[in-house]
Amino acid sequence: MKLIKAIVRPNKVDDVKDALGRVSLPGMTVTEVRGHGKQKGHTAIYRGKEYDVSLLPKMEIEVVVPDNLVDDAVAAIITAARTGEIGDGRVFVIPVEQSYRIRTGERSDT
Amino acid sequence: MKPTHPTYPTCLALAILVLLCVTLPIGALHAQPTSSAPVAAAAQTDLAKLDQRLIAAQSSADNAWMLVSAALVLMMTGPGLALFYGGLVRQKNTLAIMIQSFALMAFITVLWAVVGYSLCFGEGTPIIGGFGHVLLRGVGVDPNADYAATIPQLTFMVYQLMFAIITPALITGATAERMTFSGTVVFMALWSLCVYAPLAHMVWGKGGLLNATLGGRFPTLDFAGGTVVHITSGVSALVCALYLGKRTGYPKEPMPPHSLVLSFIGACLLWVGWFGFNAGSALASNGLATSAFVATHFAAASATIGWLAAEWTTRGRPSALGAISGAVAGLVAITPASGFVAPVPAMIIGLAAGTGCFVMVTIAKGRFGYDDALDAFGVHGAGGTIGALLTGVFATQRVNPIFHDSQGRSLPVGWVDGNPSQIGYQLVGIATAWIFALVGSIVLLKITDLVVGVRASEEQEIEGLDLTEHGEEAYNLEM
Known part of the structure; x- marks a missing residue:
């Protein structure tokens, strides 16, 4: 079981969601985040005073997947979120030790 | 007039x-x-x-317009100025700056009834009015022929009150994000009595030193408050910015406006409200009011273009904040001139203010290093001075035959009429306003500082004045 954490462009969230749905992964958590990698920010000017906007808005998608679906899920995210320009984002795959469903209290390993 | x-x-x-x-x-x-x-x-x-019927008909028409004008000028403070400034501060100080405008709507009103109106418009010395109208004694539905012969004195009184409210509210643009609420209230109340009242009396009061029609020694032209409102508030704003010192983190830390949408709505309300401010200053629903209305609008338009053009050529992009700042600068500058100039000179005044204030705000402020947070001095001090000076240049008897000889014949008014000496009188008015604002503000800030303190603590500033001064937040959008 793995946690896939993808940081993508805000306008790509719906595409990623659809793509993950197609590989039978309906559940996900989406968070608004700010950050930067290689992509440079831009400059805003208010009454002549310049501000560097270096932290850009991104969306972070978290999805927990069984080990056998990790490759499909990652491929789906990359295909859906890519534009080919700097600033497309990153995908991280992290091991998950345990997982519980709150409603029933049952432990689920898939 | x-x-x-x-x-x-x-x-x-x-x-x-x-x-x-x-x-x-x-x-x-x-x-x-x-x-x-x-x-x-x-x-x-x-x-x-x-x-009698004829007089009653004219009075009804004038009174209707003046009551609407009074409401328009109040609208300039709340919500106009409150939104304009509210959008320019950081999110954590939004309510603090808005409540300052609103509190002045309340405090100055009470003060006005007690003694403010009397000090401005009661008969007194050439410098300040007397106590004849304390607690609004003698102010009723009968007109005061010295000021406005066709409307109830109560209407005149409440109209002038709205000016007394917005003038100190303008200063809060310089003290934003770091002056305490108690300090603001005490300072503004004192300032209203010690700086605003003398200036209003000198320029508009009967027998005032600078009055142009009612026996002033130096007849200064100020139709709607270029010296009384904008120079006094703008120069006092500069004094406040210097006295308070810079905001914690300025200029290293970025402090961009938190919502230009709010500022945009505020600026549009200011533009509309300014028709009450300037055209209403005719104190009647007549041709002069129309003339002031038109001059006001044309100046705002050309000033917007002036600021945008300056910004576009020097910074590469025209901005929304630039457009609304330019409009306000033009409205400030046309204020003293609005009842004296034709539409084309009004556009010249607007253009001069739009470009002049752009230079003050974007270049001069950075060079001198003072933290006039929302540019109250850069726009109102500079724009007011430009306007007061150019009023002496472009004022004409064709628009407003304000000066007469002993036979009642109209005399030239401004430089364009062939009366260059008016520039000298304008300079006297400008200098008087500057000196009163400078000296008065320093003394009153010192007093306020000793009594209640003026500057918020560094912790308060970092946390934001909304929470630390008022115990609430502007936006609770999250769960």
Whole structure:
């Protein structure tokens, strides 16, 4: 079981969601985040005073997947979120030790 | 400013009425030739009645416009200025700056009734009014012919009150994000009595030192408050910015406006409200009011273009904040001139203010290093001074024949009329306003600092004044 954490462009969230749905992964958590990698920010000017906007808005998608679906899920995210320009984002795959469903209290390993 | 000539339609109406008054009794005379004395007396009574009705009709029209104007000027402070400034601060100080405008709507109003109006418009010395109207004594529905002969003095009083409210509110742009609420209230109350009241009395009060029509030693032209409102508040704003010091983190830390949408709505409300401010300063619903209305609008438009053009050429992009800042600068500059200049000179004044204030705000402020947070000095101090000076250049008797010789003939007003000495009087007015604002603000800040303190603590500033001063937040959008 793995946690896939993808940081993508805000306008790509719906595409990623659809793509993950197609590989039978309906559940996900989406968070608004700010950050930067290689992509440079831009400059805003208010009454002549310049501000560097270096932290850009991104969306972070978290999805927990069984080990056998990790490759499909990652491929789906990359295909859906890519534009080919700097600033497309990153995908991280992290091991998950345990997982519980709150409603029933049952432990689920898939 | 009172109209000095009856307008053409008024003359026509008067002529018809007089004709009716004269011909009808003559008809009666023919019918009953034996009783001529009572008939003549009746004609006199009819004439007097018609005269009264005519006066009542004019009073109704003027009063309607002046009440609307008073409401428009109040709208400039809340919500206009409150939104304009509220959007320019960081999110954590939004309510703190808005409540300052709102609190002044309350505090200055009470102060005005107690003594403010009397100090501004009561008879007194050339520097300040007396105590004749304390607690609004003698201020009722009868007009005060010295100021506005056709509207109740109560209307004049409440209209002038709205000016007294917005003037200190303008200063909060310089003290934003770091002056305490208690310090603001105490300082502004003192300032209203010690700086605003003398200036208002000198320029607009009967017998005031700078009054242009009611016996002033140095007749300064200020139609709607270029010196009284904008120079005093702008220069005091600079003093406040210097006295308080820079905001914690300025200029290293970025402090961009948190919502230009709010500022945009505020600026649009200011533009509309300014029609009440300037056109209302005719104190009647007449041609002069229209002239001031038109000048106001044209100046705002050309100033917007001036600021945008300066910004576009020097920074590469025209901005929304630039457009609304330019409009406000133009409205400030046309304020003293609005009832004296034709539309084309109004556009020249606007253009000068739009580009001039752009330089003040984007270049001069950075060079001198003071933290005028929302540019109250850069826009109101600079724009007010530009406007007051150019009023002396472009004021003309064709728009407002304000000066007369002993035979009642109209005299030249500004430089364009061939009266260059008016520039000198304008400079006297400007210098007086600057000196009063500078000295008065320093003394009053010192007093306020000793009594309640003026500067918020560094922790308060970092946390934000909304939470630390008022215990609430502007936005609770999250769960």
